[in-house]
Amino acid sequence: MNLLERLGLLALxxxxxxxxxxxxxxxxxxxxxxxxxxFTSPRLATQLAGLSLAxxxxxxxxxxxxxxxxxxxxxxxxxxxxxxxxxxxPQEGNPQPRLYRLTADRxxxxxxxxxxxxxxxxxxxxxxxxxxxxxxxxxxxxxxxxTDRAADFARVLAVxxxxxxxxxxxxxxxxxEKLRDLQGRAALTALLAGVMxxxxxxxxxxxxxxxxxxDLNHDELAEIVEVAMTSGLAGIVATNxxxxxxxxxxxxxxxxxxxxxxxxxxxxxxxLATLSKLTDGKLPLVGVGGISTADQxxxxxxxxxxxxxxxxxxxxxxxxxxxxIARGLDALLQRDGLASVGDAVGLDxxxxx
Numbered sequence: 001m002n003l004l005e006r007l008g009l010l011a012l013x014x015x016x017x018x019x020x021x022x023x024x025x026x027x028x029x030x031x032x033x034x035x036x037x038x039f040t041s042p043r044l045a046t047q048l049a050g051l052s053l054a055x056x057x058x059x060x061x062x063x064x065x066x067x068x069x070x071x072x073x074x075x076x077x078x079x080x081x082x083x084x085x086x087x088x089x090p091q092e093g094n095p096q097p098r099l100y101r102l103t104a105d106r107x108x109x110x111x112x113x114x115x116x117x118x119x120x121x122x123x124x125x126x127x128x129x130x131x132x133x134x135x136x137x138x139x140x141x142x143x144x145x146x147t148d149r150a151a152d153f154a155r156v157l158a159v160x161x162x163x164x165x166x167x168x169x170x171x172x173x174x175x176x177e178k179l180r181d182l183q184g185r186a187a188l189t190a191l192l193a194g195v196m197x198x199x200x201x202x203x204x205x206x207x208x209x210x211x212x213x214x215d216l217n218h219d220e221l222a223e224i225v226e227v228a229m230t231s232g233l234a235g236i237v238a239t240n241x242x243x244x245x246x247x248x249x250x251x252x253x254x255x256x257x258x259x260x261x262x263x264x265x266x267x268x269x270x271x272l273a274t275l276s277k278l279t280d281g282k283l284p285l286v287g288v289g290g291i292s293t294a295d296q297x298x299x300x301x302x303x304x305x306x307x308x309x310x311x312x313x314x315x316x317x318x319x320x321x322x323x324x325i326a327r328g329l330d331a332l333l334q335r336d337g338l339a340s341v342g343d344a345v346g347l348d349x350x351x352x353x
Contacts (some may be wrong), residue, residue, distance in 0.1 A: 004034070017108070017315075018101040021063075028069040035075040036323040038134060044326060044332045046079065048307045048343045049207040049234035049284050051135045051165060053325040055079035056245035056307035056341050057297060060288050061139035061168065061211075062110075063311050066117045067125040069155040077323030082309065083122070083171050084139030088155040090118035091143055094175065098257070101315065102250035107261030108290065108312050110241070113175045114141040119159040126163035126243040127281040137166035139211070140195075144176055150191040150349060154198040161202045169195055172213040172240035174258045180213055185223045189287035198337040207234030211289060212269045216240035221271065225278040235284035237309070238275055242289075265290025267305050276304025281346055291316055294328025301329075301341060302348035 001011075008027075014022040015331025027033050040054035048056070058080040059073060067083045074081055077155060090300025093115025100109045116122065122138070131137065137161050140272045142152035153169050169192065172181040182191055192210070200210055210233055212224055228236055246264060276287055287305030292296050292313035313321055329341075338344050 001318045001320055005320055006326075009316070013101070013103075016097070017101050018096060021099070025064065025068055025351055028072040031072070033072065033319060036077045036320060037075055038079065039077055039330070040079075040171070043340055044079070044330050046164040046216050046307060048286070049166070049209070050079065051207060053079040053307060054134065055329070056301070057326045058286070058307060058309040059080060059322070059330065060311040061085055061170070063314070065115065066158055067129075067350050068125065069148065070129045070136055071128045072135070072169055074136065077318050077326060078134060079326065080128050080135040080137065080307070082137040082139055082168060085114050085141035085173070086115065086116055086119050086122045086138055086160060087114050087141045087143045087155050088119050088144050088146070090121070091115060100252035100255050102248060102252055102261065104249045105251070105253070105263055106316055107248070107258045107259060107263050108315060109255045109259050111175045111255070111332060113144060114173065114200045116141070119156045123160040123163055126160060129163070135165035137165045137168060139168045139170050141170050141173070142176065142179065144230060149179065150182065150187065151194060153191060154194040155194060157198045159306035161199065161206060164206065166207045166209060167210040167212050167232070168237055170211045170240070172211050172348070174213070174241060174243050180325065183212060183216065183220070184223060185227055188224065188227050189231065192227065192233065197233050209233065209235045209237050209286065211237040211240055214242045214264065214271050215244065218274065222275055222278055225275060225283075228283060229347070230281065233283070234307070235257040235286060236275055237286040237288055238272045239289050240342030242267060246311075260289070262292065267294060269300060271353050272300060272305055275351045276346050276349045277353060290320070291325070294325045296324050297329050298332045298344070299348070301344050302346070303352045304346045304349050
């Protein structure tokens with residue numbers, strides 16, 4: 001992180017977190033943020049469910065909810081970018097305040113509730129983007145007041161699917177009441193059947209991922225894997241935010257919502273390793289939760305991830321973290337004599353079980 005970025009973060013941390021987030025999006029729109037470009041090497045070049053990644057370090061959904069700054073983010077060092085979540089109709093989300101920094105814990109709690117401008121607006125922005133910089137995906141959500149939330153995911157995919165390279169079904173946000181109930185076997189099977197039917201009807205069928213919660217037990221994870229392996233899913237994203245508050249120190253630790261950031265690292269990595277064992281490496285996994293360094297990204301990969309994503313760490317480490325992690329990951333692969341990311345996938349899985 002350079003001095004300018006450090007000063008910018010200090011200034012943003014003096015503001016309300018949601019306002020600071022809005023200003024960071026505006027700065028990217030105005031071209032005020034230095035962008036490193038995508039770092040790659042033969043070791044980092046990765047294939048993920050048919051997607052060609054210059055590096056396996058991705059931006060998780062939630063930062064660019066409305067696809068306002070896909071172009072700048074595609075030049076910020078990430079190997080792939082995920083925007084959203086998008087719902088069929090616009091919605092304001094939950095009342096403010098709904099985002100809290102937990103600085104002492106290097107974490108955040110949010111209860112946004114899928115606030116976004118709706119699938120039509122987001123599709124228009126995605127249609128206008130310059131294709132080919134890095135793969136861009138969309139996180140699919142459901143409206144809070146929908147009478148058929150399962151169908152909402154397919155509706156968003158139908159509208160936005162032609163303009164993205166992949167999509168992620170998000171049934172794991174804790175901030176929409178009863179949304180996580182859709183992770184059960186019967187509900188998830190029916191939901192994914194509708195999504196895959198829509199996906200198969202696209203002129204250019206794209207990979208579909210499923211994002212799950214970190215608060216599932218072994219039997220629940222086994223059910224999800226069973227459904228995933230038979231539904232045609234391209235992979236699983238592990239994990240979303242947690243409802244756990246174990247070991248937190250920050251004043252806002254008691255706020256309702258999903259916890260992200262450093263405290264999630266071990267929990268999400270254990271889930272990742274469990275999924276790797278349950279799938280026997282036959283389904284690509286994307287590791288998310290608590291990553292802020294190259295060592296942590298590498299640990300996720302060695303636990304079973306073919307690629308990784310992060311977001312909360314940028315609150316504390318800035319946008320330049322993407323390229324820093326990619327460079328560091330390349331150095332770690334070289335140190336260990338590994339020719340590719342794929343050679344490292346799952347090497348330490350059993351250590352996390």
